[in-house]
Amino acid sequence: MTSIDDIKTRLTELMPAxxxxxxDLVRIESVSADPARAGEVQRSAEKTRDLFAAEGFEAQILSADGGAPAVVATKAAQSGDPAAAKTVLLYAHHDVQPENDHAEWNTAPFEPTEVGDRLYGRGAADDKAGIAAHLAALRILGDDLPVNVVxxxxxxxxxxxDSLPAFLNEYKDQLEADVIVIADSGNWDIGVPALTTSLRGLVRAxxxxxTLTHAxxxxxxxxxxxxxIIALSRVIASLHDDQGNVAIEGLHSGPAADVDYPEDRLRAESGAVPGIDWIGSGSAVERLWTKPSLSITGLDAxxxxxxxxxxxxxxxxxxxxxIAPGDTSANAVECLxxxxxxxxxxxAEHTFTVVDTGEATQIDATGPAYDVARDAFTQAWDGTAPVDMGVGGSIPFIAEFLEAFPAASVLVTGVEDPDTRAHGANEGLHLAEFERVCVAEALLLVNLAN
Structure with missing residues (x-):
């Protein structure tokens, strides 16, 4: 099975399952931040393991350094010579964000519900749809699987x-691959695919x-x-200049891809109130992708x-x-x-406590694997070529993969779109886009064999 028409036909047959x-995965409340639901995280891992085992994978649940349960599943190429075949690692994650206030949801957060063109539920997109996309591609190819898959x-x-560096170190031999597909990002728009090539890093403090020993x-x-409170407010006010640019000396900024982000899309997708002025200088995508940004996300008062x-x-x-791609968390901590x-x-007295950090990522998205991926995306989206997209958020583990497997081509893909609302109430998966993702991944695996 090598043609895109065959792949689409097979996906139509498989989609109900x-x-x-x-x-079923969405119904499992695998909220890793909630210790009370550790059993649900374990149940989610077991369900994921069983799904891949049913496809003929050697699947097991593993952990390292006291971390949460992860699934590692392997299967040799089913066509050609496995010893000569490329090896592709397919990444996703089965844990989800807390659902928070159920009153903010239009549907029950852990009961997947189709409304219009979307499937709503916590994890329906981020990232249980990533697991489902991998399953779909593998089921489409079946006995024609042309690459070794981890x-x-x-x-x-x-x-x-937190335990990922230890995990990659302990199980590096099992995870070694020529190409790594990380299905935890998104696409530029409905009908426009993307490869994510940069992500900002994170420092939280x-x-x-x-000012007093007592009130x-x-x-x-x-x-x-x-x-x-006034003293703290003056500190906070010093963090931006009058235009709204981050005013911390020593932080890195860089150029962004020449991508137009229309004003009407910016306002609709950001949820900005009418009449609000944007902050900072430079193009919209520079401010969102390749310049530092700073927010106050909590106050104790x-x-x-x-x-x-x-x-x-x-x-x-x-x-x-x-922090912008090209910067390091160590530099950003010291500058802040x-x-x-x-x-x-x-x-006034003060304390400065680092909560956590994550490295920024810049991927050199050139070479045969990226050419093959762009071709697969273009075909799956009926002739629309993918955008090389930056992401303002952080996925620090990508830097861990790049460091652990420097010879591998890392492709950052995903199922999300600008209205997915991952991490928020009413998270939803656009079903037509999900099908295109499944087609693209199956075609990618076929073409990587060549």
């Missing part, structure tokens, strides 16, 4: 993949500012003693409701700094630390 398997489905991607009356001491006339002794903020220290006002 693939949908059923995906929906499937690696991780169980802790949504909590930072908690900054606490203290005091704001009338008795206001005007003389600085309050901690008294709530407005019930707040008393009191000078608060200490206030704390969580800083989320996205120096900036905070230089902008603490009035002699």
């Amino acid at each position: 693939i949908r059923a398997d995906l929906e 499937v690696f489905v991780e169980g802790e991607e949504e909590v930072g993949s 908690d900054v606490e500012v203290r 005091v009356h704001s009338g008795m001491w206001g005007g003389l003693v600085p309050d901690s 008294p709530k407005v409701d019930g707040a008393s006339n009191t000078l608060v002794a200490a206030a704390r903020a969580k800083i989320s700094l996205r 630390r120096k900036h905070v220290e230089a902008n603490i006002p009035w002699g």
